[in-house]
Amino acid sequence: MLFERVAIVGVGLIGGSFALALKEAKACGHVVGAGRSAANLRRAQELGVIDSIAPDAVAAAHNADLVLLATPVAQFLRLFREIASVLGPRALVTDGGSTKRDVIAAARAALGRKISQFVPAHPIAGAEKSGAEAASAGLFRDRRVVITALPENSESTVKKVQDAWSACGARIARMDAEEHDAILGAVSHLPHVLAYALVHEFASREEGPELFAHAAGGFRDFTRIASSHPEMWRDICIANSDRILEELRRYRKKLDALGKLLEAGDGAALEKLFAEARAARDKWIHSS
Amino acid sequence: MLFERVAIVGVGLIGGSFALALKEAKACGHVVGAGRSAANLRRAQELGVIDSIAPDAVAAAHNADLVLLATPVAQFLRLFREIASVLGPRALVTDGGSTKRDVIAAARAALGRKISQFVPAHPIAGAEKSGAEAASAGLFRDRRVVITALPENSESTVKKVQDAWSACGARIARMDAEEHDAILGAVSHLPHVLAYALVHEFASREEGPELFAHAAGGFRDFTRIASSHPEMWRDICIANSDRILEELRRYRKKLDALGKLLEAGDGAALEKLFAEARAARDKWIHSS
Numbered sequence: 001m002l003f004e005r006v007a008i009v010g011v012g013l014i015g016g017s018f019a020l021a022l023k024e025a026k027a028c029g030h031v032v033g034a035g036r037s038a039a040n041l042r043r044a045q046e047l048g049v050i051d052s053i054a055p056d057a058v059a060a061a062h063n064a065d066l067v068l069l070a071t072p073v074a075q076f077l078r079l080f081r082e083i084a085s086v087l088g089p090r091a092l093v094t095d096g097g098s099t100k101r102d103v104i105a106a107a108r109a110a111l112g113r114k115i116s117q118f119v120p121a122h123p124i125a126g127a128e129k130s131g132a133e134a135a136s137a138g139l140f141r142d143r144r145v146v147i148t149a150l151p152e153n154s155e156s157t158v159k160k161v162q163d164a165w166s167a168c169g170a171r172i173a174r175m176d177a178e179e180h181d182a183i184l185g186a187v188s189h190l191p192h193v194l195a196y197a198l199v200h201e202f203a204s205r206e207e208g209p210e211l212f213a214h215a216a217g218g219f220r221d222f223t224r225i226a227s228s229h230p231e232m233w234r235d236i237c238i239a240n241s242d243r244i245l246e247e248l249r250r251y252r253k254k255l256d257a258l259g260k261l262l263e264a265g266d267g268a269a270l271e272k273l274f275a276e277a278r279a280a281r282d283k284w285i286h287s288s
Numbered sequence: 289m290l291f292e293r294v295a296i297v298g299v300g301l302i303g304g305s306f307a308l309a310l311k312e313a314k315a316c317g318h319v320v321g322a323g324r325s326a327a328n329l330r331r332a333q334e335l336g337v338i339d340s341i342a343p344d345a346v347a348a349a350h351n352a353d354l355v356l357l358a359t360p361v362a363q364f365l366r367l368f369r370e371i372a373s374v375l376g377p378r379a380l381v382t383d384g385g386s387t388k389r390d391v392i393a394a395a396r397a398a399l400g401r402k403i404s405q406f407v408p409a410h411p412i413a414g415a416e417k418s419g420a421e422a423a424s425a426g427l428f429r430d431r432r433v434v435i436t437a438l439p440e441n442s443e444s445t446v447k448k449v450q451d452a453w454s455a456c457g458a459r460i461a462r463m464d465a466e467e468h469d470a471i472l473g474a475v476s477h478l479p480h481v482l483a484y485a486l487v488h489e490f491a492s493r494e495e496g497p498e499l500f501a502h503a504a505g506g507f508r509d510f511t512r513i514a515s516s517h518p519e520m521w522r523d524i525c526i527a528n529s530d531r532i533l534e535e536l537r538r539y540r541k542k543l544d545a546l547g548k549l550l551e552a553g554d555g556a557a558l559e560k561l562f563a564e565a566r567a568a569r570d571k572w573i574h575s576s
Binding site: 074124125126127143144146173183184186187188190191192193194195196197198199200201202203207208210211212214215216217218219220221222223224225226227228230231233234235237238241244245248249250251252254255258259262263265267270271273274275276277278280281282284285288 | 431482486487495502518519539542550562
């Protein structure tokens with residue numbers, strides 16, 4: 001057993017799946033959950049995702065060996081402040097936030113010298129569903145978890161947190177927070193923004209119902225991520241806005257270039273671009 | 289039986305699935321195929337998609353009761369010209385093209401007074417796979433087929449072609465070609481262009497391999513349609529460029545607005561936009 005008592009703050013898709021996966025791997029003892037929605041916590045307990053409910057993050061973190069923060073990231077600063085005082089000297093903290101620079105800044109501001117006990121993590125797994133109902137023990141299996149370890153972390157601390165994520169079935173990748181936010185800003189945050197924008201554009205129009213009536217599988221898959229949790233994505237967009245704006249700028253440049261090919265009726269150049277994109281995607285699909 | 293002899297010109301995903309579906313419904317007798325790739329036609333015959341191979345479209349259309357054109361749309365003008373002379377007075381022609389104004393213009397230019405025998409159709413079904421291998425009898429089941437009937441078509445002619453598509457399991461929708469191209473330009477052609485653009489943008493960068501290494505399920509689904517057939521999508525883009533450019537213009541305006549919210553750090557407005565998009569998509573998913 002890796003951890004006797006695990007506290008999950010935010011028992012949603014990520015937090016709940018972390019609890020279930022640790023339990024399935026027999027890597028933890030008691031799991032206590034805390035969060036904003038009493039109904040969600042009760043449901044989590046009924047489903048066996050958590051063993052008990054704490055009234056707040058402080059109570060959950062009290063005596064915990066491992067605390068996972070898995071709420072939308074804008075709440076992290078407050079949560080770090082709340083748990084700072086009750087965190088035992090051997091307790092570890094990790095998180096499931098999709099952005100890392102802001103999370104680390106919040107931890108530094110709130111945890112003081114206990115910053116060495118926090119090992120930032122981002123499990124690159126998700127779904128357009130949310131809440132404890134959506135949790136599953138297999139969510140992280142064969143998924144990548146990016147660990148953006150801090151200079152203050154000892155290697156044994158990092159290893160313990162990595163062991164927890166590995167026990168969930170995840171594959172560990174290490175990088176620094178800057179690199180993480182740049183990469184995820186491109187391959188995850190930008191597509192979410194693009195998908196939300198497209199659905200919103202059509203929904204805003206008078207002819208919206210007619211458009212949706214003729215949308216098919218391509219549109220459904222392209223926009224799946226536009227059914228993601230709005231508050232979570234609000235926080236990600238605010239936390240990583242500089243990187244997302246940079247990606248948006250580059251993407252709009254690409255669209256401008258593509259628009260020029262359409263205006264010129266340059267079929268050969270369009271076909272070349274499409275073929276190169278298909279080849280790159282197919283290569284990625286077959287290697288991943 | 290609806291048709292004794294069916295000719296499929298272009299035995300790919302659409303043409304092959306049409307043949308298989310008609311056979312499964314016992315709605316046709318002999319199916320003859322024609323196309324550019326001899327290897328694909330042989331494979332189609334091995335798989336039982338077609339019963340025989342014709343050397344060209346003229347030979348396939350000779351004595352056919354129904355001809356389906358299912359090649360990329362830029363070939364349609366030539367194909368209409370080729371089959372015009374051999375088309376019997378009772379033979380019907382339909383197509384699987386994703387654009388309709390250009391297809392109708394080509395038919396008018398080539399078919400002369402036989403234009404009344406052509407009933408344009410667009411089955412709104414597809415996949416990122418292509419070729420006879422990808423064909424399946426169930427591709428059109430419960431999918432919408434848009435029929436953009438011509439003033440020259442008699443109702444009985446339209447009905448016979450609709451019956452063929454209905455036999456494939458499709459649901460029939462009627463509209464004019466202008467409306468079709470406007471709607472599909474928005475909900476299908478634009479997302480394809482957006483997905484191709486995103487994959488191409490990342491593949492073009494030096495850090496491309498690093499980006500793809502951290503891409504996950506959201507990116508995979510968002511870009512699924514970027515694995516579509518480049519030549520087919522080149523032709524669609526050229527044929528419907530005015531509508532796609534108009535949609536691109538509107539989408540870029542939406543991205544500009546979203547970029548401004550990111551710059552301003554306006555979390556409330558971002559969350560509202562995301563929530564509205566999610567609600568619109570979820571409503572569509574549950575009703576479709």
